[in-house]
Amino acid sequence: MTGTRHMIVEGTVLPIPRANIDTDQIIPAHYLTRIDADGMGEHLFEGMPDGADLLARHPGAAIIVTGENFGCGSSREHAAWALLGRGFRAVIAPSFARIFHENAYNNGVVPVILPQETVDALMSAQTIAIDVAGETLRADGAEPIAFALDPLRKQFVLGGGFLKYLHAKIPAVRAWEAAR
Amino acid sequence: MKRSLFDKIWDAHVVDELPGGNALVFMDLVVAHEITTPPGAIAIEKEFDDELYEPDRIVAMIDHVAPAKDAATALQAQTVRTWAKRQGIRFHDIGNNGICHVLVPERGYVTPGMSVCCGDSHTCTLGALGAFALGIGTTAQAGAMLAGCLILQRPKVMRIEITGELPADATAKDLTLSVIATIGFRGGTGYVLEYTGSAVRALNMEQRMTLCNMAIEAGATTGIIAADATTAAYLAATPAAPAGWTALQADDDAEYAATVTIDGSAIRPVVSWGTNPGENAPVDGAVPADAPAESLAYMDLRPGQALRSIAIDQAFIGSCTNSRIGDLRAAAAVLRGQQVSVPTIITPGSQAVRRQAEREGLHDIFQDAGALWTHSSCGPCLGMSMGVLAAGTRCVSSSNRNFPGRMGDGGRVHLAAPAVVAASAILGRIASPSEITSREVVLA
Numbered sequence: 001m002t003g004t005r006h007m008i009v010e011g012t013v014l015p016i017p018r019a020n021i022d023t024d025q026i027i028p029a030h031y032l033t034r035i036d037a038d039g040m041g042e043h044l045f046e047g048m049p050d051g052a053d054l055l056a057r058h059p060g061a062a063i064i065v066t067g068e069n070f071g072c073g074s075s076r077e078h079a080a081w082a083l084l085g086r087g088f089r090a091v092i093a094p095s096f097a098r099i100f101h102e103n104a105y106n107n108g109v110v111p112v113i114l115p116q117e118t119v120d121a122l123m124s125a126q127t128i129a130i131d132v133a134g135e136t137l138r139a140d141g142a143e144p145i146a147f148a149l150d151p152l153r154k155q156f157v158l159g160g161g162f163l164k165y166l167h168a169k170i171p172a173v174r175a176w177e178a179a180r
Numbered sequence: 181m182k183r184s185l186f187d188k189i190w191d192a193h194v195v196d197e198l199p200g201g202n203a204l205v206f207m208d209l210v211v212a213h214e215i216t217t218p219p220g221a222i223a224i225e226k227e228f229d230d231e232l233y234e235p236d237r238i239v240a241m242i243d244h245v246a247p248a249k250d251a252a253t254a255l256q257a258q259t260v261r262t263w264a265k266r267q268g269i270r271f272h273d274i275g276n277n278g279i280c281h282v283l284v285p286e287r288g289y290v291t292p293g294m295s296v297c298c299g300d301s302h303t304c305t306l307g308a309l310g311a312f313a314l315g316i317g318t319t320a321q322a323g324a325m326l327a328g329c330l331i332l333q334r335p336k337v338m339r340i341e342i343t344g345e346l347p348a349d350a351t352a353k354d355l356t357l358s359v360i361a362t363i364g365f366r367g368g369t370g371y372v373l374e375y376t377g378s379a380v381r382a383l384n385m386e387q388r389m390t391l392c393n394m395a396i397e398a399g400a401t402t403g404i405i406a407a408d409a410t411t412a413a414y415l416a417a418t419p420a421a422p423a424g425w426t427a428l429q430a431d432d433d434a435e436y437a438a439t440v441t442i443d444g445s446a447i448r449p450v451v452s453w454g455t456n457p458g459e460n461a462p463v464d465g466a467v468p469a470d471a472p473a474e475s476l477a478y479m480d481l482r483p484g485q486a487l488r489s490i491a492i493d494q495a496f497i498g499s500c501t502n503s504r505i506g507d508l509r510a511a512a513a514v515l516r517g518q519q520v521s522v523p524t525i526i527t528p529g530s531q532a533v534r535r536q537a538e539r540e541g542l543h544d545i546f547q548d549a550g551a552l553w554t555h556s557s558c559g560p561c562l563g564m565s566m567g568v569l570a571a572g573t574r575c576v577s578s579s580n581r582n583f584p585g586r587m588g589d590g591g592r593v594h595l596a597a598p599a600v601v602a603a604s605a606i607l608g609r610i611a612s613p614s615e616i617t618s619r620e621v622v623l624a
Contacts (some may be wrong), residue, residue, distance in 0.1 A: 018474070024583045033245075033252035035218035035259050047585035049478060066613040069366040073583060074562070075301040076216065077317040095369065098401060101303060103317035120375060137462060151200035152331065153519060162319055166327035167228060169196070169204060173328045176195040176206065 011062025019067035041085020071100020182431035193491040216299030220322025226539035233328035241272035244506035278530020281305035281500035288418030291425035308388035310407035336437035352387035353597035365458035368400030379444030383416040495605035499561040499579035503529030514602035521608040524551035527559040
């Protein structure tokens with residue numbers, strides 16, 4: 001559940017110019033049979049009708065640029081693990097489904113939200129460099145584009161530690177519960 | 181400030197406000213199944229001395245692949261089994277199990293006003309009991325088991341009022357599919373859907389669960405329905421028969437970020453034609469002229485095509501949406517004395533539902549009709565174990581998702597209510613239950 005974290009995510013782009021890429025398309029349920037987060041990358045997008053073709057046409061891509069509501073449907077965190085396992089470090093979209101959005105943060109897949117027209121323009125980018133800490137990105141060396149990460153969850157996407165963060169809250173939670 | 185039902189439950193569970201508009205939100209119950217729980221349980225074992233916040237606040241079960249289909253799924257089940265035993269967690273093993281969203285309410289584990297989470301998107305089902313119930317990922321579930329809390333952004337609240345009365349042939353499934361079509365497949369994103377109105381009040385608890393079950397299919401955080409006498413009677417009849425809960429209500433003039441009103445009397449039996457649940461139309465209607473080409477290409481349909489002309493290869497009645505006793509009775513009413521013409525799988529939502537159905541003789545009706553009557557599991561809904569579709573084949577299903585590949589790579593899914601699935605199974609094409617009734621008249 002802890003991938004390698006990156007302050008700078010740089011790589012070539014896999015454009016998927018469609019909305020509503022659901023987690024069944026990202027990783028079909030019949031692969032959800034492990035007790036760890038491994039082995040998902042090789043099956044990424046197997047549930048997507050043109051998934052194999054997309055991956056073959058963009059070998060080594062590290063950043064997905066796609067439409068609204070990416071990661072909708074099933075809560076399976078395997079979707080984030082499959083992206084990581086295949087070398088994807090960031091997804092740029094106008095919006096994310098809630099559960100995937102949190103899963104991305106918790107696993108070091110940077111979820112970048114930008115307006116639809118900006119995302120449309122980025123679809124044709126070759127290479128994107130994302131300064132995760134600085135919350136800006138550059139496409140093919142153009143002027144930086146600013147985006148905003150969740151101020152709390154940013155630390156998890158950069159350095160992991162979600163469970164450690166919550167663990168430190170236990171005394172406060174117990175005190176709250178006792179006073180409930 | 182006047183508050184919605186959801187606001188009141190949220191406010192009662194916020195332990196602390198966190199940076200960036202986040203909140204630390206206490207979870208009264210964590211539901212844990214064998215597919216999404218093991219990595220989190222193992223992480224807590226390795227990194228935090230196996231120490232859970234409160235094992236009594238967890239209930240676990242084997243539900244997705246029950247019993248195990250291979251060595252890998254056996255290890256998933258065994259991991260949850262040994263963990264639950266070691267931790268003293270309430271555990272429902274095969275034989276005594278059910279789909280989490282069917283089993284948890286039927287045992288009386290959830291009461292109005294509670295907060296509940298599970299590593300399963302359809303946890304919103306439990307909002308039917310007036311609880312705040314939401315699906316989350318494996319890591320977030322681990323956090324809730326470790327520290328008793330989730331980190332959440334406070335969702336907005338959309339009041340969805342269903343006025344009037346549903347027609348006799350329209351079901352909660354038709355209603356929930358119609359809500360998604362109305363607000364849009366991602367129209368609920370960032371919202372809790374607070375269902376109200378006379379047509380909602382008239383639903384029994386199982387039907388309310390069907391309605392709330394598909395809130396996630398509109399992108400919503402969850403759905404919720406205020407508890408009332410129907411809720412109280414349901415809970416009193418559960419094995420746990422929980423007492424001491426309070427039925428919270430929205431304030432009369434509560435403020436909502438959005439309000440939608442739907443005429444319940446206009447709800448028709450519907451079936452999906454596309455690749456998300458919002459892409460649906462009346463069973464007696466046609467594929468819309470403006471249907472997205474991409475959806476139609478996957479589904480191999482054309483604009484204007486009559487839905488009742490679409491031949492099917494399989495039928496499935498089950499899933500956390502429609503596998504409760506009322507759903508099985510509705511299917512049996514159509515299948516009684518008939519024969520299915522395509523492979524038909526009927527999977528009760530829990531072993532308790534299965535036993536009740538058998539007490540009523542429903543299993544005989546199904547099997548006399550040529551359907552396969554199975555034990556409880558998530559079954560064909562997610563293409564993970566039994567009943568997987570072959571590429572290019574078409575299934576009418578009482579489940580909740582018609583995404584590409586959902587029930588098997590290349591398989592096509594049409595979502596509908598159990599009675600529509602049953603009628604379709606008989607006629608081998610998408611069909612209305614009224615066609616079966618009228619056929620009986622003709623035969624007589």
